[in-house]
Amino acid sequence: MVNEYEIKKQICDIGRRIYNRNMVAANDGNISVKLNDNEFLCTPTGVSKGFMTPDFICKVDREGNVIQANPGFKPSSEIKMHMRVYEKRPDVGSVVHAHPIYATSFAIAGIPLTQPIMPEAVISLGCVPIAEYGTPSTMEIPDNLEKYLPYFDAVLLENHGALTWSTDLNAAYMKMESVEFYAQLLYQSKVLGGPKEFDEKNIEKLYEIRRKFGMAGKHPANLCLNKDGKNCHNCGGACQDGEFKKFPGYQYDFVGGDSKPAENNAASDAQLVAEITKQVMAQLGMK
Numbered sequence: 001m002v003n004e005y006e007i008k009k010q011i012c013d014i015g016r017r018i019y020n021r022n023m024v025a026a027n028d029g030n031i032s033v034k035l036n037d038n039e040f041l042c043t044p045t046g047v048s049k050g051f052m053t054p055d056f057i058c059k060v061d062r063e064g065n066v067i068q069a070n071p072g073f074k075p076s077s078e079i080k081m082h083m084r085v086y087e088k089r090p091d092v093g094s095v096v097h098a099h100p101i102y103a104t105s106f107a108i109a110g111i112p113l114t115q116p117i118m119p120e121a122v123i124s125l126g127c128v129p130i131a132e133y134g135t136p137s138t139m140e141i142p143d144n145l146e147k148y149l150p151y152f153d154a155v156l157l158e159n160h161g162a163l164t165w166s167t168d169l170n171a172a173y174m175k176m177e178s179v180e181f182y183a184q185l186l187y188q189s190k191v192l193g194g195p196k197e198f199d200e201k202n203i204e205k206l207y208e209i210r211r212k213f214g215m216a217g218k219h220p221a222n223l224c225l226n227k228d229g230k231n232c233h234n235c236g237g238a239c240q241d242g243e244f245k246k247f248p249g250y251q252y253d254f255v256g257g258d259s260k261p262a263e264n265n266a267a268s269d270a271q272l273v274a275e276i277t278k279q280v281m282a283q284l285g286m287k
């Protein structure tokens, strides 16, 4: 078990990475980590996430009430949306919120990330829907987010930014990087005349690979077969309105199912995606 001070240092480190990658401006963004069912560490409000030290980090209970905070620091006003994720997804160990430029531009334009354009994004994210706009720091954001939580590990927040979650801090941060990279590629390819999308056969091959590897987390590939038999990549991100069906024979729940820190998760996830991508590219003759 990693000690609390170590986790606080890791939060500061991820804060620096988010800031240095231009995923937040000024004092924006927030990060939280679950210690146990009633204790969570989170970043404070009103500070740049690029310049935090462990004494900045606050501790809250499951309702977001302060358990411990040093003088001058109070938890992020957005802690409510983090708490909703933990409440509805007991498998989640960390939540990251940022305003990355490309992902946030899609959130502002009202365009969900649903086009199947590259293996990694299809395998690791599926599509990324837009949770309806809510006024920051009110219950509107967690309430609008809730219906996406059983099916996704990343959402865009309408006219606001992006939110990702996973088993541990590193994996939740990696999701944020993946969302932004996907959004950037989608944007650039639109500028170049529009992306060439995978056809249904190739999408299904990618889904199949994800199922075979039993990757952790929720992914619409496993769940989002709506009424007309469409998958998440051709229901325009509105897949929550369809009738979800479990993929026959597929075990889609988190491996392990609890929130123990699993440091190797992100690394093995990345390796897995790299390996899978290689196989798929070879299969598609796109080496």
Ligand SMILES: [Zn+2]
Pocket (backbone or CB within 6 Å): 028, 029, 078, 097, 098, 099, 160, 161
């Ligand atoms: Zn925000």
